[in-house]
């Protein structure tokens with residue numbers, strides 16, 4: 001019986017399709033101190049739900065899933081149908097996956113206890129980010145944070161399992177449903193981006209070890225709120241204009257963050273009269289992106305401290321957010337320290 005050892009094909013006839021997310025997760029599992037496959041499975045569950053949500057967003061205009069759902073969420077915001085669909089899809093995938101014991105979602109008033117006696121992980125999720133852009137075919141996203149529970153597996157879910165600082169995240173990431181669909185995540189060992197290949201139904205590694213440029217010339221802020229800005233922000237944005245930086249604001253946090261992460265830039269959502277503590281939510285928007293930012297060499301602050309060091313006190317608490325290239329955020333803080341950035 002003849003045996004020949006495998007020689008990778010050199011003919012070039014069948015180009016390599018690249019590294020799938022599944023294979024990458026498996027490869028990287030050993031990076032993770034508690035590596036026993038549960039976090040890997042959890043990441044796969046999130047990838048599965050994001051593929052389904054991707055399909056729904058792509059055909060939102062063709063089906064009756066566009067538009068408002070006719071209810072408001074705990075934030076007092078009108079829910080879009082796709083907010084609700086994405087919420088159902090992610091909660092179902094995480095529940096069926098079996099690794100998660102509790103979920104905090106933008107679309108749910110309370111913590112969801114999955115009654116899972118073996119689940120070690122807590123997930124905080126913004127199922128659909130950029131809701132105001134759903135019906136107008138502009139990039140939207142999903143944002144997620146993953147923590148290990150603090151109390152013993154199988155015991156009742158306690159506040160300490162949920163109200164964890166961003167520094168306690170074991171993984172975080174986002175999915176961007178844009179001209180292409182990408183999943184970008186970190187487990188604390190760098191940031192990697194995967195692009196979805198529709199025809200194969202797989203995410204492939206397309207952006208290994210993302211590093212944010214330390215400087216940039218893009219600023220992202222809703223200038224419509226400038227009447228409410230602190231003088232420090234006003235001066236900083238005026239300075240950006242003097243320097244002829246480009247104003248880019250999509251109005252979907254994930255999309256604005258992603259662009260600035262790759263190209264260099266700063267995203268600012270400050271405290272405003274309408275949102276005295278800022279608009280964005282600490283537990284399922286700011287913390288996740290702050291972990292990604294820091295792992296890519298960028299920074300995230302509320303104007304006074306690292307986002308990741310803010311101790312959460314309520315599920316849907318908001319925070320001012322300055323996030324992006326290190327030198328740009330430092331510059332913005334210099335301007336802001338003339339006047340306090342956040343009101344608290």
Ligand SMILES: O=P(O)(O)OC[C@H]1O[C@](O)(COP(=O)(O)O)[C@@H](O)[C@@H]1O
Pocket residue numbers: 106126128129130131132222251252253254279
């Ligand atoms: O319309 P505004 O005030 O500029 O706010 C836009 C911001 O609000 C958000 O839409 C809030 O997120 P949700 O869509 O998940 O509620 C961010 O994505 C975006 O950056």
Ligand SMILES: [Mg+2]
Pocket residue numbers: 126128129130253285
């Ligand atoms: Mg959001």
Ligand SMILES: [Mg+2]
Pocket residue numbers: 083106126127128129130131
């Ligand atoms: Mg949302």
